Amino acid sequence: MTILVWERPVRLIHWTIFIAVIVLAVTGFYIGNPILVSGGAPTDFLMGTYRAIHVAAAWVFGVAVVARLIWAFIGNRYSRWDQFVPVSRARRADIKTSFKYYLFMQRETPPGPGHNPLAGLTYLVLYAMFAVQIWTGLALASLADPGSFLWSVSGWTFSLVPIPTIRFVHHLILWLTLGFIVHHVYSATLIDVEERSGVLSSIVTGWKRIRPGQAGQAE
Amino acid sequence: MATLLERLEANGISRRSFLTYCASLTTMLALPASLTPQIANALSKVDKPSIIWREFQDCAGNTESFLRSRNPGVADLILDLLSVDYHETIMAAAGRQAEAASDAAAKKGGYILVVEGSVPLKDDGVYCTIAGKTAKQHLEELSKGAAAIVNVGTCSSYGGIPAANPNPTGAVGVPSLVSNVPIVNLPGCPANADNITATFVHYLTFGSLPARDQLGRPLFAYGERIHDSCERRAHFDAGQFALAFGDEGHRKGWCLYKLGCKGPNTFNNCPAIRWNGGTSWPVGAGHGCVGCSEPEFWDAMGPLYQHLPNVSGFGVEATADQFGVALVGATALAFAAHGVAKYAQHRITAEPAAQPVAAGQPTEED
Numbered sequence: 001m002t003i004l005v006w007e008r009p010v011r012l013i014h015w016t017i018f019i020a021v022i023v024l025a026v027t028g029f030y031i032g033n034p035i036l037v038s039g040g041a042p043t044d045f046l047m048g049t050y051r052a053i054h055v056a057a058a059w060v061f062g063v064a065v066v067a068r069l070i071w072a073f074i075g076n077r078y079s080r081w082d083q084f085v086p087v088s089r090a091r092r093a094d095i096k097t098s099f100k101y102y103l104f105m106q107r108e109t110p111p112g113p114g115h116n117p118l119a120g121l122t123y124l125v126l127y128a129m130f131a132v133q134i135w136t137g138l139a140l141a142s143l144a145d146p147g148s149f150l151w152s153v154s155g156w157t158f159s160l161v162p163i164p165t166i167r168f169v170h171h172l173i174l175w176l177t178l179g180f181i182v183h184h185v186y187s188a189t190l191i192d193v194e195e196r197s198g199v200l201s202s203i204v205t206g207w208k209r210i211r212p213g214q215a216g217q218a219e
Numbered sequence: 220m221a222t223l224l225e226r227l228e229a230n231g232i233s234r235r236s237f238l239t240y241c242a243s244l245t246t247m248l249a250l251p252a253s254l255t256p257q258i259a260n261a262l263s264k265v266d267k268p269s270i271i272w273r274e275f276q277d278c279a280g281n282t283e284s285f286l287r288s289r290n291p292g293v294a295d296l297i298l299d300l301l302s303v304d305y306h307e308t309i310m311a312a313a314g315r316q317a318e319a320a321s322d323a324a325a326k327k328g329g330y331i332l333v334v335e336g337s338v339p340l341k342d343d344g345v346y347c348t349i350a351g352k353t354a355k356q357h358l359e360e361l362s363k364g365a366a367a368i369v370n371v372g373t374c375s376s377y378g379g380i381p382a383a384n385p386n387p388t389g390a391v392g393v394p395s396l397v398s399n400v401p402i403v404n405l406p407g408c409p410a411n412a413d414n415i416t417a418t419f420v421h422y423l424t425f426g427s428l429p430a431r432d433q434l435g436r437p438l439f440a441y442g443e444r445i446h447d448s449c450e451r452r453a454h455f456d457a458g459q460f461a462l463a464f465g466d467e468g469h470r471k472g473w474c475l476y477k478l479g480c481k482g483p484n485t486f487n488n489c490p491a492i493r494w495n496g497g498t499s500w501p502v503g504a505g506h507g508c509v510g511c512s513e514p515e516f517w518d519a520m521g522p523l524y525q526h527l528p529n530v531s532g533f534g535v536e537a538t539a540d541q542f543g544v545a546l547v548g549a550t551a552l553a554f555a556a557h558g559v560a561k562y563a564q565h566r567i568t569a570e571p572a573a574q575p576v577a578a579g580q581p582t583e584e585d
Contacts, residue, residue, distance in 0.1 A: 104564050164481070
């Protein structure tokens with residue numbers, strides 16, 4: 001039996017975020033450590049170009065993240081906010097089950113065709129990181145113009161935390177995000193191999209095969 | 220007492236050069252040129268406001284900077300307008316006489332309190348004691364009658380070098396101790412003499428401190444980042460960087476970003492007004508900005524020759540990128556090991572799986 005788990009907007013947002021993160025990572029690493037150095041041609045605009053792409057990709061990323069947050073309140077049951085914030089007792093209990101699976105204490109894969117509660121919690125952490133990343137990015141962008149609207153919104157950050165520390169946090173979260181991608185691809189592959197549910201292809205097609213035991217959890 | 224103009228004449232300084240100086244101050248304060256006459260007028264009849272200049276945990280570097288203001292002839296006379304009633308480094312009096320001068324000025328009230336250096340709080344503030352009183356006691360007593368407090372230098376503004384880790388004396392800046400008096404911070408290590416002079420002139424002209432930002436710094440001096448007014452900025456945008464001191468890029472005057480310049484992290488007007496009477500400034504001389512006028516200088520700006528701070532707390536210091544590569548690599552290794560282990564788990568438990576251990580659904584697909 002196959003069911004539609006990831007609706008079209010969820011998939012679109014997923015891949016938008018993926019592409020934006022790759023572009024942001026490449027340009028971000030360049031901005032942090034410009035390994036390509038111009039030879040001195042008067043028309044060169046390397047750093048300027050990388051920064052422009054970084055800022056443009058950042059806006060795409062920010063809009064996609066906000067869109068996903070909105071979808072968490074209007075989407076289907078697998079995309080809703082309670083998949084990430086374990087408010088129900090059952091979800092909290094299943095966090096333990098998921099842990100048991102990953103710690104070799106049980107063979108059955110975590111329950112549910114959607115995000116298992118542990119994975120949901122991981123995405124909660126990821127989105128918290130995204131929030132910090134977006135905030136520090138806006139604040140750093142505002143430095144160029146302390147008279148701007150952006151500065152009036154985010155400039156107060158630098159009354160609390162020195163500017164280099166904000167840059168440092170912004171840089172570390174990029175590395176943590178790359179670490180997350182490693183985890184994300186591995187876990188999806190692992191579960192796909194275990195369940196043969198097509199979870200890997202589901203983020204393209206939206207559809208997943210579910211086990212008979214999971215049928216009750218489908219719509 | 221002779222007016223300023225009479226004194227200018229006595230010193231052989233023309234009214235023209237006085238007005239030129241007033242015009243340059245007007246520009247520095249980012250005021251419209253039409254206000255120059257008002258500034259000149261106010262300065263010509265100023266009535267010697269009293270100044271108490273207190274040094275706490277400092278190196279007297281701001282005093283040194285202040286004594287080298289841009290236009291010696293006129294500026295010195297303007298500074299003569301200020302009645303500096305107490306200043307350890309330049310006053311003739313010493314001991315009880317000096318304290319008596321401070322007490323007399325304090326009794327009159329309405330003075331400008333200039334503070335240089337941080338205030339230690341640890342162990343009841345014993346690490347800075349002057350005339351039997353701690354810096355904190357002096358500050359508390361003197362801030363009561365002060366019309367305004369001018370913090371010169373990073374130490375009195377934010378704590379500065381004495382407050383750097385591990386901050387053995389518990390040093391803090393003046394704004395964390397005083398709140399009921401208007402305060403202006405002129406951070407910098409040292410603060411630029413021209414910014415100090417301009418702040419005084421603003422006070423003498425308008426009777427108030429200049430407009431300040433969220434960190435108490437006057438906007439005329441700290442309203443823009445060094446990076447955004449830097450003469451090497453075009454090289455940054457082009458991707459033209461000096462990679463080592465003395466290399467081709469460095470000799471061509473390219474951007475010092477890769478040598479750890481903190482210009483992108485620092486609000487100050489060094490590129491515009493420069494130092495030592497407009498002679499030069501650090502980046503102009505070929506060395507990156509060290510961010511001396513920002514909060515938590517020294518700690519937050521280190522390492523000086525690196526763009527980002529290091530990751531510490533793992534026994535060894537590593538750059539953020541070394542840490543990142545290790546993190547992603549370790550994650551990949553851990554998950555690879557996990558995958559192998561999962562495979563092994565299925566192989567090892569394959570036979571006993573048929574036994575009645577499993578509670579619930581079957582896990583194996585056909």
